[in-house]
Amino acid sequence: xxxxxxxxxxxxxxxxxxxxxxxxxxxxxxxxxxxxxxxxxxxxxxxxxxxxxxxxxxxxxxxxxxxxxxxxxxxxxxxxxxxxxxxxxxxxxxxxxxxxxxxxxxxxxxxxxxxxxxxxxxxxxxxxxxxxxxxxxxxxxxxxxxxxxxxxxxxxxxxxxxxxxxxxxxxxxxxxxxxxxxxxxxxxxxxxxxxxxxxxxxxxxxxxxxxxxxxxxxxxxxxxxxxxxxxxxxxxxxxxxxxxxxxxxxxxxxxxxxxxxxxxxxxxxxxxxxxxxxxxxxxxxxxxxxxxxxxxxxxxxxxxxxxxxxxxxxxxxxxxxxxxxxxxxxxxxxxxxxxxxxxxxxxxxxxxxxxxxxxxxxxxxxxxxxxxxxxxxxxxxxxxxxxxxxxxxxxxxxxxxxxxxxxxx
Amino acid sequence: xxxxxxxxxxxxxxxxxxxxxxxxxxxxxxxxxxxxxxxxxxxxxxxxxxxxxxxxxxxxxxxxxxxxxxxxxxxxxxxxxxxxxxxxxxxxxxxxxxxxxxxxxxxxxxxxxxxxxxxxxxxxxxxxxxxxxxxxxxxxxxxxxxxxxxxxxxxxxxxxxxxxxxxxxxxxxxxxxxxxxxxxxxxxxxxxxxxxxxxxxxxxxxxxxxxxxxxxxxxxxxxxxxxxxxxxxxxxxxxxxxxxxxxxxxxxxxxxxxxxxxxxxxxxxxxxxxxxxxxxxxxxxxxxxxxxxxxxxxxxxxxxxxxxxxxxxxxxxxxxxxxxxxxxxxxxxxxxxxxxxxxxxxxxxxxxxxxxxxxxxxxxxxxxxxxxxxxxxxxxxxxxxxxxxxxxxxxxxxxxxxxxxxxxx
Numbered sequence: 001x002x003x004x005x006x007x008x009x010x011x012x013x014x015x016x017x018x019x020x021x022x023x024x025x026x027x028x029x030x031x032x033x034x035x036x037x038x039x040x041x042x043x044x045x046x047x048x049x050x051x052x053x054x055x056x057x058x059x060x061x062x063x064x065x066x067x068x069x070x071x072x073x074x075x076x077x078x079x080x081x082x083x084x085x086x087x088x089x090x091x092x093x094x095x096x097x098x099x100x101x102x103x104x105x106x107x108x109x110x111x112x113x114x115x116x117x118x119x120x121x122x123x124x125x126x127x128x129x130x131x132x133x134x135x136x137x138x139x140x141x142x143x144x145x146x147x148x149x150x151x152x153x154x155x156x157x158x159x160x161x162x163x164x165x166x167x168x169x170x171x172x173x174x175x176x177x178x179x180x181x182x183x184x185x186x187x188x189x190x191x192x193x194x195x196x197x198x199x200x201x202x203x204x205x206x207x208x209x210x211x212x213x214x215x216x217x218x219x220x221x222x223x224x225x226x227x228x229x230x231x232x233x234x235x236x237x238x239x240x241x242x243x244x245x246x247x248x249x250x251x252x253x254x255x256x257x258x259x260x261x262x263x264x265x266x267x268x269x270x271x272x273x274x275x276x277x278x279x280x281x282x283x284x285x286x287x288x289x290x291x292x293x294x295x296x297x298x299x300x301x302x303x304x305x306x307x308x309x310x311x312x313x314x315x316x317x318x319x320x321x322x323x324x325x326x327x328x329x330x331x332x333x334x335x336x337x338x339x340x341x342x343x344x345x346x347x348x349x350x351x352x353x354x355x356x357x358x359x360x361x362x363x364x365x366x367x368x369x370x371x372x373x374x375x376x377x378x379x380x381x382x383x384x385x386x387x388x389x390x391x392x393x394x395x396x397x398x399x400x401x402x403x404x405x406x407x408x409x
Numbered sequence: 410x411x412x413x414x415x416x417x418x419x420x421x422x423x424x425x426x427x428x429x430x431x432x433x434x435x436x437x438x439x440x441x442x443x444x445x446x447x448x449x450x451x452x453x454x455x456x457x458x459x460x461x462x463x464x465x466x467x468x469x470x471x472x473x474x475x476x477x478x479x480x481x482x483x484x485x486x487x488x489x490x491x492x493x494x495x496x497x498x499x500x501x502x503x504x505x506x507x508x509x510x511x512x513x514x515x516x517x518x519x520x521x522x523x524x525x526x527x528x529x530x531x532x533x534x535x536x537x538x539x540x541x542x543x544x545x546x547x548x549x550x551x552x553x554x555x556x557x558x559x560x561x562x563x564x565x566x567x568x569x570x571x572x573x574x575x576x577x578x579x580x581x582x583x584x585x586x587x588x589x590x591x592x593x594x595x596x597x598x599x600x601x602x603x604x605x606x607x608x609x610x611x612x613x614x615x616x617x618x619x620x621x622x623x624x625x626x627x628x629x630x631x632x633x634x635x636x637x638x639x640x641x642x643x644x645x646x647x648x649x650x651x652x653x654x655x656x657x658x659x660x661x662x663x664x665x666x667x668x669x670x671x672x673x674x675x676x677x678x679x680x681x682x683x684x685x686x687x688x689x690x691x692x693x694x695x696x697x698x699x700x701x702x703x704x705x706x707x708x709x710x711x712x713x714x715x716x717x718x719x720x721x722x723x724x725x726x727x728x729x730x731x732x733x734x735x736x737x738x739x740x741x742x743x744x745x746x747x748x749x750x751x752x753x754x755x756x757x758x759x760x761x762x763x764x765x766x767x768x769x770x771x772x773x774x775x776x777x778x779x780x781x782x783x784x785x786x787x788x789x790x791x792x793x794x795x796x797x798x799x800x801x802x803x804x805x806x807x808x809x810x811x812x813x814x815x816x817x818x
Contacts, residue, residue: 284707
């Protein structure tokens with residue numbers, strides 16, 4: 001029998017306990033032995049039947065040598081980091097859903113687990129229930145991955161889908177996301193792209209085998225998007241998505257999180273509502289995509305439980321692909337060529353057109369009276385700089401409202 | 410060092426050898442040891458550099474105790490089955506891309522591998538490069554799977570996409586698939602649905618842990634579809650797809666392969682061209698989908714190589730989820746309720762409408778002069794029988810041309 005402990009009895013922690021109980025037969029059969037929850041650690045109080053398992057003292061778990069696998073579902077960096085480090089250094093494998101922890105300290109905790117010949121597993125930290133860490137660790141591990149792009153945040157995808165399909169404005173749609181329970185009271189980690197950024201850092205670190213600091217990934221959220229951006233996306237035959245993307249070209253790793261107009265048949269363009277998807281290109285495998293619920297109590301619990309089963313089956317055997325603490329620099333995504341839509345506020349669109357015609361192959365879209373948009377094909381940053389420069393030369397009428405990458409055909 | 414043998418030097422076999430050579434560094438690092446091809450077995454002759462590895466005598470491999478992992482890429486049941494059985498019984502793990510072999514003898518070969526404490530792996534047998542066997546074996550193994558639906562054949566999906574987007578007729582589009590190298594000279598295994606059927610049998614066997622005979626899965630291909638079927642799909646806001654579906658309700662397993670009109674936001678509706686995807690519903694995980702190239706030299710090789718790496722890392726450790734030789738009966742899918750489109754050839758549509766109005770909630774679509782179509786909501790087989798009965802009562806004018814399931818909202 002394997003006795004486990006669950007740290008944190010919030011949405012994920014309670015989902016893990018409930019799903020373990022409800023699916024005991026299947027899970028035990030898969031693990032080839034019974035898996036039982038011995039402790040739930042939380043500072044709060046809970047009624048039956050959790051009260052019998054509940055402890056407020058982390059030492060109960062740390063010093064119980066029968067507990068060889070611990071689920072960390074507390075969220076946040078501290079005290080989760082201190083607890084996880086302590087557990088690992090005492091030979092207990094840890095399965096976590098905590099993206100902040102993995103993005104910040106993944107390399108160190110993976111190293112510690114490897115040195116202890118146990119496991120630090122984090123399938124649930126990216127994409128909720130979607131199996132993505134495991135494929136990166138097995139099916140795709142021998143490949144050379146050249147791109148990882150994902151819709152990694154369900155809240156923002158829900159808001160953008162609603163803005164697109166129902167013409168709501170950003171605040172209305174955020175409010176709807178709150179009502180559905182998809183957005184937290186302080187939604188900034190989601191809507192400003194920080195959540196997607198941490199998840200992207202985890203995926204890229206795993207793919208290249210080196211630590212990528214999420215602070216170095218250029219990140220722009222969706223809070224400034226309006227119905228006008230939706231209108232431009234429609235006009236271009238595309239869909240507005242918050243995309244987390246990394247392109248890997250040998251040692252050159254380019255990454256960013258930003259709103260993107262996805263055109264044509266790109267499979268990520270069809271990922272709607274709260275669904276997430278991760279699209280990967282590899283030199284051998286070509287293109288693959290993994291799609292599913294990126295959050296939610298039971299989808300996330302399912303990923304944690306898959307990790308628990310693996311941890312129980314590999315008590316003295318390190319199975320995770322390793323990424324080193326060596327830091328890998330992220331290059332600015334702007335250096336890569338891509339089509340861009342630049343919105344320019346002006347009362348004299350004609351003059352702006354005349355000025356920007358000096359920039360190569362620009363086409364114009366005129367949808368609104370007080371602005372004009374320019375589509376700049378394959379624009380690297382320098383082309384954009386030239387636009388800003390040209391605009392200054394117009395003598396003041398004309399300012400960049402926003403620029404959005406356009407991807408797909 | 411791990412020395413391996415490759416049986417069959419066709420598309421997949423040569424892809425495996427070439428990809429192993431081209432990505433040696435990554436693959437060796439992942440396997441924690443060098444993996445080298447010692448033998449290629451084929452009845453044909455090949456020039457350098459394969460000639461040095463080539464043998465026409467299978468005994469060279471059978472009796473070489475240094476070869477612990479064998480790739481089977483010959484295709485077809487015999488002699489692949491005899492060779493694989495021999496290899497496994499001599500303690501050599503086998504990695505295969507051969508869906509006929511796995512669908513027919515999977516249970517027996519898995520049992521043999523388990524008894525020998527080695528591995529019989531077949532990631533490449535379904536979905537080409539798409540990781541699907543491995544997630545079913547790990548991430549999803551503790552869940553209770555209630556549905557597996559897939560677009561499992563690239564050739565037919567290419568043809569249907571072309572019929573839909575370019576209004577070609579079936580034979581033109583099949584010809585185009587041939588020209589692209591997507592269809593074989595005898596395309597019947599693809600277009601009649603047999604290939605999809607075998608793959609579905611493998612997925613369901615793995616999901617329920619018991620042998621499902623593909624011969625018992627009702628299978629209908631796409632060769633009778635015309636532009637009229639495409640027109641009805643458009644009219645219903647859907648897309649025509651060859652869908653392989655199983656619904657699992659405790660011991661009741663319903664399965665079929667048939668053309669389906671996929672409506673609304675179903676993620677499989679967006680899978681176009683030669684791409685494949687497998688959509689899975691589980692009680693804990695909810696919905697997930699795996700998308701990618703379902704065939705092709707290197708995508709398939711990538712799946713085989715992932716298996717080879719796993720086999721090398723687990724030389725004396727059985728890692729596959731097991732399915733027993735106990736056979737599980739497949740129930741006819743027709744017993745499940747689903748909307749259906751029934752096309753009826755007639756010169757007197759009015760009379761047919763009048764007659765069929767006795768069947769509950771039928772709506773009619775009139776697109777062509779010599780036929781009328783009836784949409785029967787939630788039709789179980791009995792409703793269909795009543796239609797046939799009603800038609801007979803019209804006195805002969807009115808015959809069923811086809812019936813197609815409608816899925817999605």
